[in-house]
Amino acid sequence: MKHRLAILDDYQDVASGFADWAALEAQGITVTTFRKPFASPEALVSALAGITIVIAMRERTAFPREVLEQLPALKLLVTTGMANAAIDTGAAADLGITVCGTPGSPAAAPELTWGLLLALARHLPAEERSLRAGTWQSTVGFELAGKTLGIVGLGKIGRRIAGYGKAFGMDVVAWSQNLTAEAAASAGARLVSKEELFRAADVATLHLRLSARSENVVDEPELRLLGPEGLLVNTARGPLVNQDALVRALNGGWIRGAALDVFDQEPLQAGHPLLTAPNTVLSPHLGYVTTESYRQFYGGAFEDVTAWLAGSPVRTITA
Structure with a gap:
């Protein structure tokens, strides 16, 4: 044949x-x-x-x-x-x-996650564009040291992210449906409820597999809890987040910003509201592209x- x-x-x-x-x-x-x-x-x-x-x-x-x-x-x-x-x-x-x-x-996606987080926290894309346009410093970023990192999903990638967070001096908390306190502690994190995670986190980062029960695991209530100083990072799967709610959160100032490598539909279509939403760092699903x-x-x-x-x-x- x-x-x-x-x-x-x-x-x-x-x-x-x-x-x-x-x-x-x-x-x-x-x-x-x-x-x-x-x-x-x-x-x-x-x-x-x-x-x-x-x-x-x-x-x-x-x-x-x-x-x-x-x-x-x-x-x-x-x-x-x-x-x-x-x-x-x-x-x-x-x-x-x-x-x-x-x-x-095992390193590609975690490294990109941390790069996006740093870019978002220090406004690097906006500052790079401003510099090329002739403006010298236009924003004020914030440090990760001393902040709380909330990890949703503490599998292989989530555990690496926990290690990065500890290395940057962050307090690391974690949640998923089946996570135990012992498993969280072995990764250097503390188990909390989902509500506690989004209320406490300065940065919430998602590392769950997409399934029927994880779809829209982040919706309006979680975004409201994250609050106007909180950052959301998603390098896992787009449908983990209700994207309509996320667009409202960004435009309405419910959260400080979002770094996204994944979307409901890929490639992301021209005219998608996330492309014009404020305080975002977007990449075209580069997590594994090394x-x-x-x-x-x-x-x-x-x-x-x-x-x-x-x-x-x-x-x-x-x-």
Whole structure:
């Protein structure tokens, strides 16, 4: 069987440099790269007609059941990372599609989180623009030392953030639905209720996986509790925050500001109200976009493909 492989959402046109795709082509496999997002599920299905292997970059392209059912040739779906809420793994199993994951960088997202927080606290984007326009100093920032850092979700990323907070001299509190006092303490944090976290935090940062119970975990009540001196940072998933409420909070001065790397719909569309909301630092979902991360993603994807071709798939993901 002649295989056809598609690499999706290679925004920066760099996938070719992170794995030896030529080795697959030497085996008679056709490799096609798509740089831009697909405009619709119909466009995706049309583009992938006859494709047997797909490499998906994180959750940039969704593969629900209704899409997978229209891709009868698809046999292997590789996602970068080991979790992808945009893939219906149950449907894939029903349809005989193997789903595999890859390693990822544990440092990329936490480092970006802290960079966004510092940029927000010290008004760096605004000051950079002002400097280029000829103005020397126009804002007054604030220090993190001595402030309270509230972490919503104390998993692998949240624990790193707790360490950063302690290194900056912050008091670290944490909450999630299943977090225990012992687990929080082992990360250098103190367990509090969600209400207590948003009331006490000078900075609230989100590091939960998106699920039915975590969607809109931050809504108007939490933003009101955070208050006019509080900052919100979200580098996890856009729907963790009610974005309509967040826009109202920013425009109404309920909170001091927000740093966001993730949004309800990505790419963020022109004219979105967050683009003009005050006191924001926005980035285009760069949490995992590093050389080190891409090396693991694409290198791991290449390993997944070669292992599957050899009849011994690795890092399989099931429903």
